[in-house]
Amino acid sequence: MPRKGMRSLCFSPKISSSSSSPPSHFASPSRFAFSPSRPSFSDSVMDRTLELAEPIIKKWNPETTTFARVTSLFYENRREARDFIKTVNNLQKAMHFLATENSSSDKLVRAQSLMQIAMKRLQKEFYQILSMNRALLDPESVSTRSSRTSTGSSTSDYDDDDDDIRVANESISEVEDVSTAAMADLKLIAECMISSGYAKECLKIYKIIRKSIVDEGIYKLGVEKFTSSQIHKMDWEVAELRIKNWLNAVVTAVKTLFNGERILCDYVFSSSDSIRESCFTEITREGAMILFGFPENVAKHSKKSPEKVFRVLDMYAGISNNWPEIDSIFSFESTTNIKSQALTSLIKLGEFVRSALNDFESVILKDSSKSPVAGAGIHYLTIDAMNYLSILSDYSNILSDILADSPPPAKNLLPESYFGFSDSDESPAPAISLKMAWLILVLLCKLDTKAKYYKDVSLAYLFLANNLQYVVVKVQTSNLRYLLGDQWLTKHESKVKQFASNYERLGWGHVIDSLPSDPAAAMTPDKVKEIFKKFNTSFDQAHKKQAICVVPDSKLRDHIKISIARKILRLYREFYNAHRQTMERERNSASVVRYAPEDVGHHLSDLFFGHVDSGSSSSFESSPSHSQPPRYRRDMRY
Incomplete structure (x- = not known):
């Protein structure tokens, strides 16, 4: 509008100084009022x-x-x-x-x-x-x-x-x-x-369309709403499939579905914080509560058993690994209940894991199989328990969080210096390290009990050596090594050698004792003949008894065979070389000198393969107990 026109709307025409109107007219408000005929x-x-x-x-x-x-x-x-x-x-x-x-x-x-x-x-x-x-x-x-x-x-x-x-x-x-x-x-x-x-009309349209997209996305990701009773009645195989779907869904839902919806909502309604908050909350609340509520239902209402712990740990990781994004996306005050649901699921999953570990310990303690393992090989309990613990060690970061507040094993129940790492009040060991060390100790104590079922003490020691070696190797080749430490390994490797040494002493000591301490010393032909016969008898008895034994670990097997051969072969070879000609002059010398040193070496080299297939745990069992625990194998995770 031209400036002249605006002035004419706002002001009266200027009064001339020669006007005959009285001065009081200039002060009258009516002089400045808008004319009824003119618009404001x-x-x-x-x-x-x-x-x-x-x-x-x-x-x-x-x-x-x-x-x-x-x-x-x-x-x-x-x-x-x-x-x-x-x-x-x-x-x-x-x-x-x-x-x-x-x-x-x-x-x-x-x-x-x-x-x-x-x-x-x-x-x-x-x-x-x-x-x-x-x-x-x-x-x-x-x-x-x-x-x-x-x-x-x-x-x-x-x-x-x-x-x-x-x-x-x-x-x-x-x-x-x-x-x-x-x-x-x-x-x-x-x-x-x-x-x-x-705003109301705008938001109604937006919420209807965008909520349908979020709900459809949750459904397409395979996440469904289940009641507590449905979860409780669900076979674990079916529940595991649902968990797999959830594990795939949670990453996509957090990083894509909810994140994208938050970005779009923040952008479209950037002019009003309250509107974008209420809009985003209403659009995502139902889908998010279904997603983050599923793990809690599984943890609370699934029948607890040790083999289920891996899927539960996967779900725990699914939430904890995505927590920064969850916390950022659902940062509104009105979405606090969504984050609370996610945290509640974490708490319940943690409780499930702690309970499952206690159940696992009970399974070991309650194993009642009494039949000695054939060949003094590896017990199924050792294989299953260590496979279980080695897989658990893959979740060390998650377990550290879950077990952080768990009470440690009572110190008066632990053998002195058992752990092999610092457990002082000034430098306490991590809770997960203590827990793993404790569970292995429970296993080893159970194996000590089972070793007593062997009538031959030498086989009992070989059984302990075999099983402890399996434990050591599992620790060496898994994340358990980082949880237990090199001192733990050194200590238990020494115990394996001690068990092996006791086996040699009890299983082959009488063969060694049948030979003189000075094999080249002069002696009568009758004395030589007596020593050869004594050696033949004791070696035949030992070889016959030990031929059924098995040492599945090649490193331990070679260690034992070399140690036995070094002690027996050295003495026998010296005695054989010193007195062979004496026996050759005797009648029936072939029946007296039955073994050349090479023959003894061949017999010893054939030991510890037994008549058992060392590739499976069942081959080491003479009579499996009906109470044996479930097998914890890595393929259970898939």
């Missing part, structure tokens, strides 16, 4: 705004023209769409301005009618953009694009040409460019509707 400034603004807004808004009235009903304003003409939004914003401002001066003006009624038409149009556009771009605005696309595309553009993006909608990154594909434009359109419409007092 706000009326003039509204008149001009209505004049500009009416043709634009009515053109796109979906209830009056077929064109407006079937055509998308934002798709048909983006420049006109921007003009439409600006017109609505100007109309809203003019209405507010006029209402402050004359709330009963007829122009407000006319403007409100136009505003209702415009809002219906924008509702239609908002719905069409959300519906037509479901694929382009899926959470995965949004979350992926957000890492390299700015979603913080304001409505000023529309002040320039259409190309300004595109983010200044030429590597963005055409599809991404279209979806970026759709996001910007949604933001522009949302801000216009919210500022015009139509």
